[in-house]
Amino acid sequence: MNRTNGNAGKQAKRMRRDNDFIIRDLFTALVVCHNVTPTVEDGQKVFQASSPDEVALVKFAESMGMCLIERTSDVIRIQTTAGRDETYDILANFPFSSETKRMGIVVRNRETSRIMFFLKGADSIMQARVKEVFRSSILDECESLAREGLRTLVFAQRYLTREEYETWKRGYDAACLQIVNRNAAIREAAEQLEKNLDFIGITGVEDKLQDDVMVTIESLRNAGIKIWMLTGDKVETAKCIAISTGIKAMNQQIFELRDSMEDLELRNKLIEFSQQMNDTVLLIDGVALGRVIEKNERLFFQAATKAPAVICCRCLPTQKAVVVEGVKKYSGERAAAIGDGGNDVGMIQSADVGIGIMGKEGNQAALASDFSILQFAHLRKLILWHGRHAYKRSSVLSQFVIHRGLIISMIQMFFSLTFYYVAIPVYNGMLMLGYTTLYTSLPVFCLVFDEDVTLKNVMKFPILYKALQKGRELNTKTFLLWMWKSIYQAGIIFFLGVTVFERSFLHIVTITFTALIFAELLNVYSTIHKVNCVMVGTQVLTVVLYILSITLLSQYIDTKQYTIRFLVEDFVITLLSWGPIHFTQKCMQWCWPSEQDKIMDQP
Numbered sequence: 001m002n003r004t005n006g007n008a009g010k011q012a013k014r015m016r017r018d019n020d021f022i023i024r025d026l027f028t029a030l031v032v033c034h035n036v037t038p039t040v041e042d043g044q045k046v047f048q049a050s051s052p053d054e055v056a057l058v059k060f061a062e063s064m065g066m067c068l069i070e071r072t073s074d075v076i077r078i079q080t081t082a083g084r085d086e087t088y089d090i091l092a093n094f095p096f097s098s099e100t101k102r103m104g105i106v107v108r109n110r111e112t113s114r115i116m117f118f119l120k121g122a123d124s125i126m127q128a129r130v131k132e133v134f135r136s137s138i139l140d141e142c143e144s145l146a147r148e149g150l151r152t153l154v155f156a157q158r159y160l161t162r163e164e165y166e167t168w169k170r171g172y173d174a175a176c177l178q179i180v181n182r183n184a185a186i187r188e189a190a191e192q193l194e195k196n197l198d199f200i201g202i203t204g205v206e207d208k209l210q211d212d213v214m215v216t217i218e219s220l221r222n223a224g225i226k227i228w229m230l231t232g233d234k235v236e237t238a239k240c241i242a243i244s245t246g247i248k249a250m251n252q253q254i255f256e257l258r259d260s261m262e263d264l265e266l267r268n269k270l271i272e273f274s275q276q277m278n279d280t281v282l283l284i285d286g287v288a289l290g291r292v293i294e295k296n297e298r299l300f301f302q303a304a305t306k307a308p309a310v311i312c313c314r315c316l317p318t319q320k321a322v323v324v325e326g327v328k329k330y331s332g333e334r335a336a337a338i339g340d341g342g343n344d345v346g347m348i349q350s351a352d353v354g355i356g357i358m359g360k361e362g363n364q365a366a367l368a369s370d371f372s373i374l375q376f377a378h379l380r381k382l383i384l385w386h387g388r389h390a391y392k393r394s395s396v397l398s399q400f401v402i403h404r405g406l407i408i409s410m411i412q413m414f415f416s417l418t419f420y421y422v423a424i425p426v427y428n429g430m431l432m433l434g435y436t437t438l439y440t441s442l443p444v445f446c447l448v449f450d451e452d453v454t455l456k457n458v459m460k461f462p463i464l465y466k467a468l469q470k471g472r473e474l475n476t477k478t479f480l481l482w483m484w485k486s487i488y489q490a491g492i493i494f495f496l497g498v499t500v501f502e503r504s505f506l507h508i509v510t511i512t513f514t515a516l517i518f519a520e521l522l523n524v525y526s527t528i529h530k531v532n533c534v535m536v537g538t539q540v541l542t543v544v545l546y547i548l549s550i551t552l553l554s555q556y557i558d559t560k561q562y563t564i565r566f567l568v569e570d571f572v573i574t575l576l577s578w579g580p581i582h583f584t585q586k587c588m589q590w591c592w593p594s595e596q597d598k599i600m601d602q603p
Contacts, residue, residue, distance in 0.1 A: 026201040029155045030061040031068045031078045032088055033105050033118035035095060038068050050342070051096070052359075053151065053205045060203075076107065086111060091165070092172060094190045098232070098317050098343055101125045104190060106160070115160040117193050123202075123234075124314075126154035134199035141202050146236030149244065150204030156197035168192060207233075207241070212377035214246040219380050219459070221246075221308075224466035228310045228327070230320045230347065235285055238313040247309050248281045254311075255280045259287030267296050274303040282307045286314030293322060301330035321346035328352065338379060339365045355379065384465050385458050393448045395474035396527055400444055403482045404520065408435060410490030411512055418498065431513060431557075439517050439546055442538040443524045452529040452596065467595040485581055489519055492577040500569055510557050515574045517546055522578040526585060 036049040036058045047055045047068075058068055065081035076088040088107040096103035102121025108114070119129065123142040127135050142152045160168070171192070175185035217227055227247050231238050235256075242248045255273050257266060266288060273282060282304055284292070289312055292300045304310050305327060312323060320337075324347050328335050337344070337351035342364040348354035349368055356369030357376060366372040373382060408427070415426040427435070458464055472478070497511040521539055528535065550557045589597065 022200050025157055026155060027061050027064060027066040027081075028078075029118045029120065029157060029200060030057050030203075031066050032076055032107055033103065033120050033155070034058060035103075036068065037071050053153070056205050057153075057203055091115070091169075092190075094186075096121075100187070102194075104194065106165075106193070115162070115165050117158045117160060117197075118155070119157070119194060119197060120153050120155045123152060123154050126156060126197075129194045130154075130156050130197045130199045138199060138202065142234070143236055145202065145204040146234040147240065148204070149237055149240035150206055151233055151237060153203045153205075154199070155201045155203065156199050158193060158197050160193075209241075209244060210376050212380075214244070216377050216380045217246045219384065219462040222466070223384060223462040223464075224469050225383070226305075226307075226309065228312070228323070230312045230315045230323060232286075232315055232343065233313060235283065235313045238283070238311050242281070242283075242309075242311050247311065249279075249308075251279060252308065253280050254283050257282070257284040257288045257292070259285055259291075261288065263291060263295055266292055267299065270296060270299050270303050274299075274306070278308075280307065281309045281311060283311040283313065286312070286316060286319060289315065289319060289323075293319075293326070297326065298330065301326045305331040305333075317343045317346050320344065321350040323347075324350040336383075338376070339369075341365055355382070380459065381455075384462055385455055388458065388465050388468060389451065391468055392452065392473055393450065395478075396450070397445070397447050399474065399478060399482045400447060400523070400527065402479075403486045403523075404436070404440055404444060406483060406486040407490045407520075408432075408516065410487055411494050411516070414490060414494040415508070418494075427509060427513060431509070434549065435513075435517070438549065439542055440520050443521055443535070443542055446535045446538045447524065447527060449532060449534050450528045450530065451532075464596055472594075485523075488581065489523075489577040493519065493573060496573045496576065497570075500573065501566075510562075511570060511573075513557065514570050515577065517542075518571075518574045519577050522574070522582070526578070526582045 034049065034054045034057070035051075036047050036054050039046050039048055047058055049055050049058075062068065067079040068076070069079055069085070070077040074090055076090060078086050078088070080086060087110045089110060090105065090107055092104075092106040094100075094102075094104040100121070102119060102125050104117065104119040106115065106117050109116070119126070123138055127138055130138065138154055142154070145152050168189070172186070172189040175182065175189045178185045221227060229238065229242060229245075229247055231241070233241070235258075239248075239254065242254075248254060255269075255276075257269055261269065270292070273280065312319070315323070320343070324335055324337055327333070328351075334352045336353040336355060337347045338355045338357065339345070339348050340357035340359040344356075344365045345368045348356060348365055353371070354369040355371045355373060356363075356366035358366045358372060358374055371382060373379060412426050416422060425432075453464060493512050493515045497508065497515065501507060501511055521542065524535070524539070525531070
């Protein structure tokens with residue numbers, strides 16, 4: 001009985017010792033297997049790395065007593081929990097990449113001369129590289145952590161004897177010296193070490209959401225924008241993120257397409273999804289996505305672009321770019337891509353509008369984008385406020401510039417038709433130059449300061465952005481209305497100027513040009529929604545410049561004609577060319593209010 005208890009005690013002690021070794025090796029891997037460089041800034045130690053996950057793991061190890069002191073291209077120096085310094089020589093390093101999804105390093109402890117190979121990577125990659133006895137537990141633990149929204153990494157190791165290392169080193173050096181297919185040869189040499197590894201642990205890193213992410217996504221959805229999430233995370237992690245960010249609503253179901261399905265089954269599932277996608281979010285992993293795009297690209301994008309939301313998991317950077325290109329091709333809509341890391345650069349550059357977030361994953365995405373923001377929540381203001389005004393202002397400004405050129409062309413046409421096709425310009429080149437630059441440029445371009453609604457109302461009613469998607473700000477109808485306005489105003493200004501004034505042929509330039517300038521200034525007020533100080537200032541400045549400049553252009557404009565009667569008659573012509581259009585426009589807005597007016601009139 002005593003012998004049995006003694007054996008059991010020894011076995012328990014051996015298991016505890018083994019667990020202690022495993023924990024020691026795991027924390028050693030945390031502070032050795034990475035590309036983090038410690039630096040000192042303002043007297044404090046700062047970790048620099050391309051991946052914030054690596055920094056988080058190194059900081060966690062430091063909080064437990066395993067500190068990274070120094071890391072160069074050849075040496076890693078750490079401090080153990082016992083306060084003892086250990087130095088490791090880097091014998092070989094295999095950086096992480098989106099294709100391999102793992103990172104490995106071969107190091108040698110200077111004190112013990114022990115050679116170790118550490119490997120960390122995604123569970124789908126590591127599962128086949130550890131000993132078979134650990135494989136089932138790895139899958140279960142990773143899925144458990146992923147359901148909590150954590151990004152997982154599996155750590156494994158292998159001790160190498162000197163003979164094993166020397167043999168491997170010869171093959172590795174030969175691979176490094178190759179001129180053709182060097183990277184493939186190095187990867188093949190690394191894979192010789194990635195066999196029958198000892199599993200030592202799994203880490204889970206929380207990708208903490210920024211503030212107001214759910215509010216931003218909900219606002220964009222209400223604005224008529226469909227949200228696709230392209231991520232490299234596991235399926236379970238992506239589900240948690242989709243729920244926490246509001247991409248999947250409470251009343252929506254998730255329709256999954258997994259890599260375990262055959263090609264025919266994937267096609268049938270896509271057909272099934274296309275028939276029930278009103279309240280269903282599509283979820284597809286990277287392997288299934290690659291097979292679907294290869295064999296059923298049109299079917300996939302035609303079904304997915306009609307879904308309320310799509311979640312693509314385990315995506316490679318190249319797949320993200322392919323998805324964006326497919327959305328643009330098969331939906332016919334504009335695509336905006338938002339990313340914060342180097343893996344998102346291809347996606348950002350493939351989109352119509354690329355938006356980069358400057359964060360802990362570096363500035364690669366921000367540098368490659370069209371717009372750069374600091375937080376995801378800023379996307380709400382960027383699209384709903386600045387994007388909406390950019391579209392409305394560009395539409396009005398482009399049509400107003402066309403109108404400005406067309407009205408003076410119509411006056412020239414009426415002049416030639418009235419006076420027997422005389423081959424002379426009604427306005428001299430100096431007047432034309434002044435009309436397009438000095439007299440109308442400032443008031444016209446002040447349209448970019450117009451605001452039809454306030455920022456508060458835009459954020460409160462995201463549906464205001466949705467009204468723009470119908471294309472009613474710039475289309476054939478609006479272009480024809482502006483064309484009709486140009487023809488009408490040119491006809492009123494010219495023909496009334498000819499019939500009302502005596503000896504109108506001799507003073508046609510003075511009559512029509514003065515009425516034309518003031519009619520264009522009034523047209524600006526008919527177009528804007530809210531008058532501000534900048535607009536008033538430019539209008540006053542334009543009038544002052546016109547009055548001052550006509551004294552210098554006396555050879556083109558007869559200033560002697562500027563009598564009280566002349567100014568009154570010219571003012572009447574200006575009102576007749578502008579008033580009926582302005583009155584008709586206001587009546588139409590009152591009788592047939594736009595969707596924007598209906599929304600803003602709500603209590």
